[in-house]
Amino acid sequence: MMEEFDLDLRTIHFVDTVNDNLVCCICQNPFIEPVISRCGHTFCQHCIFQALEASPVCPIDRATLDKENFEPAAKIICNMVNELLVYCPRYEQGCPHVGQRQFIESHLKNDCEYTVAPCELEECKELLLKKDLETHAETCKYRIMECNMCKKKLRAFELEDHYNLCPSEIITCQYCETSRPRSEHLSHIDDCPQFKVKCTYEEFGCAWSDQRQELANHLAACPFDSIKNYLHKQQQSEKTLLNELQHVRRENEALKRQQSESWQQIETLTHRLDMMFPGHFVIDPDIPEEARNESVLSENQRLNNELETLSANIASLELKQNMALMTETFRLQEEMQSLRAICHGLRMQMHYIMMDRKTSATNNASASGAAGGTGNNVRGGSDSNATNAMNRMRTWLDPTSSGPKQETKL
Template identity: 35%
Template sequence: MPPSRSSRNSLQSVDLRALDYLSSPSANLLCPICHSPLITPVQTRCLHTFCSACISLSLERSLTCPVDRKPLSHDDVTPAPIMIANLVNDLVVLCPNREKGCNTSCARWLVESHVREDCGYAMVKCAKEGCDGMVERRESEGECVHEEVECNFCQGVVRKLDFESHHNECPKLSSDCRHCSESFPNPELPAHQLNCPAEVIDCAASHFGCSYSSRRSELDEHLSHCHFVALTPILQLHTERIDTLELENKAIRQKLDLLVPPRPLPSQSSAATSSDPTDSSAARDMTSEMQDYTYHLYSEYEQLRSDVERLNAQIRELDVKQDMARINEGLRYNDEMTGVRAAINGLRMQLHWLVASRRDTVTGGGGAGAGGPRSVAGSSVSGDGRRMSDSARQVVKL
């Protein structure tokens, strides 16, 4: 029983972003984010059109419009008009299997059904019952290519699908080198061809202008006296510098395009009357106007730069004043702390004197009950608890 059409449908997926178009699409149909033709187009509140997946991913990172940077949320995104979707879906694309040999071209909305049902180079399930292998649709009606057969040369077992590639790797088969015509076993032939001495190759400095070419075995003699090879380091350095300058020029050109407003292109009527002598004066007027505009921008730039320098000087002056005020305040605090520390030390000394005086008074009071003043460690103590030697001390008042 032959397989049904549904069983021969391909499961190959089609990436719409990787498709090649028969002609270049209009810039109005390109997504500003991925720069590819719109896929499931949606429109924002600010009237910009994007792919649905592109704008969703962009809003996950920043809630602003990628074009004008205005605030934007998911609720502000709606499906684009059906006319835009029809325009992008009607674009003619090439079959994604064109590298295998399919030359079909169709509208983009038909390419998935073409690959799934009609493309002869799409992979489908093998028609043989019980075989789970995949084969191109154009070969699905023949014999099963997944059956194993024996090689007539090495007696190895390979699939019919891999039989041709096995011949290129079979150790029992030999092939001639296309450069020196010597015979080598198939597994060794690719390595030999990479270093075959009879292969004609270009000079190592051919991309710098040397047009010499010879066999690989004779090239060393040329390299020893080739001026381009000797200058290769310098030429390579200049090439890198040129690439760097081109990138800088490109960046400067983009900045200039942002600063200078675009000029309208001359119309056909103005081009037809270009022989009029007034055109030269108009061109001079435009040139002078451009120069005046450039000078104006330059003067504004210089003024902005002077303002920035003045602000920087004021900020540095304020920083110096702030540092000096901080230092002066710190010195005043240090002086106050020194005075407080001295007062605390004075209070500590008075407290120690009062404690000692109180102790002597208590001790003297205990001896007075026995009769009169007493001598303690060879010194007399009066009745009020003071030593005789303390009469000359200056009384410190709290």
């Protein structure tokens, strides 16, 4: 971001002495946006308006004034002031520029080499004088540079670390004094004949160490080479035993955890039982652990036996209840069957009565032309038949009656 300028024209320095007629009597500086009052005096617009806020009179002749009593000064006055020669506001920093006042702000923003500006590189943005930007660009740590060996483009501050890892850099082997690119150096170390190596059987106890080219001669005389099959077999057995040992240790830890959890459960159960049966499940710390274990096991066995006895008693009681319920159910079924038979008999009796009345009504209708006396006899006979039928039904329903009852099956 470029430096933002808020140039105050009152702070700039003029090259020559300024005519008094071009100087504001309030700020004692050449006019800036001059205005003329109705009384004929010229002031800087900002200065006179600020003075009127304190006292609404002319500073020269004390005439009453307000902001409406002013108008812009003649164009020639503005031109005369603007054409005065001034130094660059950065002349104390070294800028030698001299120009008209009207152009000094443009010079400061666009041409002055002593203003501050950021580095053109996006990652840097360091603030510098414009005159130093070109020199800074040549030394900026964010400038893009090319590796002389692999031609890879990197920032300047990354290039030094890259040189220590560049795969195209020529590396000299410290053992055999041969040279090759860094990318091939590691594979060369694995084959370098003068690289110091240890015996193949170092893990079995051989302390030999010398150049790789001498390893073959050493193995021919190494006492461990003659028993290498036995050594490898023992090594394999040792690995197997170690694996089994680790497996056993894991199982042991799992069993310990299970035992700990079991003891916690036993303690919790013992505490609950002690609350239910005080004095029977208190753990005495003086009693040996084995005795306590046997006591817990025997108590557990006793509780299991009691639970089995309770389960058998509950099953027996359930069976008795089922038998009693079945017997009661059969009795109720028999009573229901008897009630159904009684209802059926009542239904048959009611049907008989209705048929009897219907027959009587039919006989009365057929004898409608007979004499009144005869008709009375027929009605009397009909009423007598109905009364006899009701008496028979009551007798049949009466449980105290000794007469025969009709048995009806569903």
